[in-house]
Amino acid sequence: MTKNIFKREALIAQLQQEKNWDVLIIGGGASGLGAALDSATRGYKTVLFEQIDYAKGTSSRSTKLVHGGVRYLAQGNVDLVREALHERGLLAKNAPHLVSNLSFIIPNYKWWGTPFYTIGLKVYDILSGRLSFGKSFSLSRKKTIQKLKTIKTDGLKGGVLYHDGQFDDSRLAINIAQTAIEKGATLLNYFKVIKLTKNTNGNTNGVVVLDTETNTEYTVFAKTIINATGVFTDEILKMDDAASKNLVRPSQGIHLVVDRSFLPGNEAIMIPKTTDGRVLFLVPWHSRVILGTTDTLIDSHSLEPKPLEEEIDFILANANEYLNKNVSREDVLSMYSGLRPLAAPKDKSEKTKEISRSHKVLVSDSKLITITGGKWTTYRRMAQDTIDKAIQVGQLTKRPCATKDLQLHGATLNKEIINHLSFYGSDQDSILKMVKHNPTLGEKLHPNLEFVKAEVVWAVKNEMARTIEDVLARRVRVLFLDAKAAIKIAPLVADIIAKELNKDDAWKQNQIESFRKVADVYVLKH
Numbered sequence: 001m002t003k004n005i006f007k008r009e010a011l012i013a014q015l016q017q018e019k020n021w022d023v024l025i026i027g028g029g030a031s032g033l034g035a036a037l038d039s040a041t042r043g044y045k046t047v048l049f050e051q052i053d054y055a056k057g058t059s060s061r062s063t064k065l066v067h068g069g070v071r072y073l074a075q076g077n078v079d080l081v082r083e084a085l086h087e088r089g090l091l092a093k094n095a096p097h098l099v100s101n102l103s104f105i106i107p108n109y110k111w112w113g114t115p116f117y118t119i120g121l122k123v124y125d126i127l128s129g130r131l132s133f134g135k136s137f138s139l140s141r142k143k144t145i146q147k148l149k150t151i152k153t154d155g156l157k158g159g160v161l162y163h164d165g166q167f168d169d170s171r172l173a174i175n176i177a178q179t180a181i182e183k184g185a186t187l188l189n190y191f192k193v194i195k196l197t198k199n200t201n202g203n204t205n206g207v208v209v210l211d212t213e214t215n216t217e218y219t220v221f222a223k224t225i226i227n228a229t230g231v232f233t234d235e236i237l238k239m240d241d242a243a244s245k246n247l248v249r250p251s252q253g254i255h256l257v258v259d260r261s262f263l264p265g266n267e268a269i270m271i272p273k274t275t276d277g278r279v280l281f282l283v284p285w286h287s288r289v290i291l292g293t294t295d296t297l298i299d300s301h302s303l304e305p306k307p308l309e310e311e312i313d314f315i316l317a318n319a320n321e322y323l324n325k326n327v328s329r330e331d332v333l334s335m336y337s338g339l340r341p342l343a344a345p346k347d348k349s350e351k352t353k354e355i356s357r358s359h360k361v362l363v364s365d366s367k368l369i370t371i372t373g374g375k376w377t378t379y380r381r382m383a384q385d386t387i388d389k390a391i392q393v394g395q396l397t398k399r400p401c402a403t404k405d406l407q408l409h410g411a412t413l414n415k416e417i418i419n420h421l422s423f424y425g426s427d428q429d430s431i432l433k434m435v436k437h438n439p440t441l442g443e444k445l446h447p448n449l450e451f452v453k454a455e456v457v458w459a460v461k462n463e464m465a466r467t468i469e470d471v472l473a474r475r476v477r478v479l480f481l482d483a484k485a486a487i488k489i490a491p492l493v494a495d496i497i498a499k500e501l502n503k504d505d506a507w508k509q510n511q512i513e514s515f516r517k518v519a520d521v522y523v524l525k526h
């Protein structure tokens with residue numbers, strides 16, 4: 001029998017054996033996981049700690065687009081868009097099971113709209129170069145209505161169709177984590193960094209980390225430490241220097257998830273200018289439609305940020321401006337909120353600036369490296385820049401980045417999405433084998449949802465899931481697709497996990513209660 005390299009006990013044993021790592025990463029979102037993969041593929045001894053679960057933070061709460069950012073092009077940010085379009089192309093090649101080519105339509109209600117956006121999107125096409133997803137073109141009013149069955153037709157002049165990418169964010173996070181482990185890195189979820197250690201020169205040389213499952217503390221030493229904690233960045237910077245000024249201020253973006261009948265075709269809608277001058281997307285995703293997002297400055301961050309009433313009203317009102325099928329609060333199956341780190345103002349006279357659109361790699365006096373900003377689409381490039389910096393700071397033997405053509409775990413030549421198991425890529429066969437061997441595992445978790453019991457077993461055995469929430473939020477996405485259904489099936493999922501992890505009834509009860517509390521934030525009360 002082959003050894004299971006994703007088993008927690010095996011990963012903890014690796015942690016105990018190694019006494020001095022080359023690269024230690026704090027945070028298991030897109031930034032941290034990307035850095036772990038880049039570092040491991042260059043042959044450095046790499047360890048990563050995530051306080052909760054991979055992609056528990058912003059990285060499971062995106063709009064699910066792998067994109068250059070049409071909005072940034074309109075702002076004249078050409079270099080950023082070119083880089084993101086290049087990365088979009090690489091990601092589509094390296095994770096074809098998770099990234100798909102999606103057509104977006106900008107509906108136009110003004111005479112100048114069609115020529116204006118057609119020209120702009122031609123520039124977008126050109127910037128994607130060899131890695132183009134397909135040409136954009138204008139659509140007549142008739143064709144726009146044919147493609148978008150629910151679009152408001154009053155005053156509609158036509159549309160412009162362009163291509164961009166779409167993905168499953170937390171599944172990509174898990175696949176990156178698996179690839180990093182396959183390349184020799186040690187990654188642990190439910191390991192919270194609580195302290196930084198320093199050498200006699202005052203340079204950071206390690207961390208104290210708590211295994212929150214067993215309450216065991218470890219002191220772990222490394223040549224370089226990377227802070228990749230998103231909106232939690234300042235907490236780590238304060239562990240380094242209690243007097244450090246805040247670097248980030250969170251801005252919230254929420255999404256509402258509704259039934260596919262609101263957008264039954266294969267195309268997404270991009271609204272280029274909402275009432276507050278931002279863009280709004282209506283995107284088919286799995287078996288639902290995502291509407292989002294907002295941009296609301298908030299004072300503090302949390303692990304489960306809550307959508308504000310005015311954000312919910314804003315999205316519903318703006319979507320209804322464009323849909324002939326009215327979407328109301330009762331139609332919302334789930335809602336979720338993500339936080340972007342903005343650059344905090346240096347003093348009262350300065351305003352917050354968005355740093356999330358281009359990433360920054362900073363080095364503190366203590367040699368702690370911080371990676372902040374950027375977007376999911378550019379995670380690979382961000383990781384390359386971060387590890388280049390780590391080589392310099394930690395005086396590691398220089399080795400070139402090796403992720404440009406690196407296929408991620410699950411990558412398969414068969415790109416066709418036949419059913420929801422296609423998102424597992426090459427793992428799909430193993431899941432089907434489990435069902436063949438034990439047909440009860442082929443039973444659905446909920447009558448209205450496609451997911452089956454075998455996926456829960458798979459998530460625990462091979463994808464490092466430890467809790468109901470890990471499974472239902474970030475492995476099979478039920479919480480994001482239908483929050484009430486997720487609450488309903490929590491006891492069934494608890495039973496399956498408990499059997500796999502050998503847990504008792506008290507554990508199950510505790511799990512169901514904790515999950516309920518989290519899931520409540522995703523339910524929109526009428």
Ligand SMILES: Cc1cc2nc3c(=O)[nH]c(=O)nc-3n(C[C@H](O)[C@H](O)[C@H](O)COP(=O)(O)OP(=O)(O)OC[C@H]3O[C@@H](n4cnc5c(N)ncnc54)[C@H](O)[C@@H]3O)c2cc1C
Nearest residue numbers: 027029030031051057058059062063065193230253376377
């Ligand atoms: C609303 C919204 C929509 C977006 N949509 C898109 C999109 O469609 N496409 C796109 O490309 N990008 C999108 N982005 C951007 C993208 O989601 C983010 O850039 C990315 O997810 C940030 O990842 P991160 O790893 O930096 O942060 P996070 O994902 O927040 O990860 C930080 C991690 O650090 C962990 N951590 C914190 N403290 C500790 C500690 N002490 N010890 C151990 N671990 C710790 C946290 O638990 C967390 O998991 C969107 C962002 C937002 C806010």
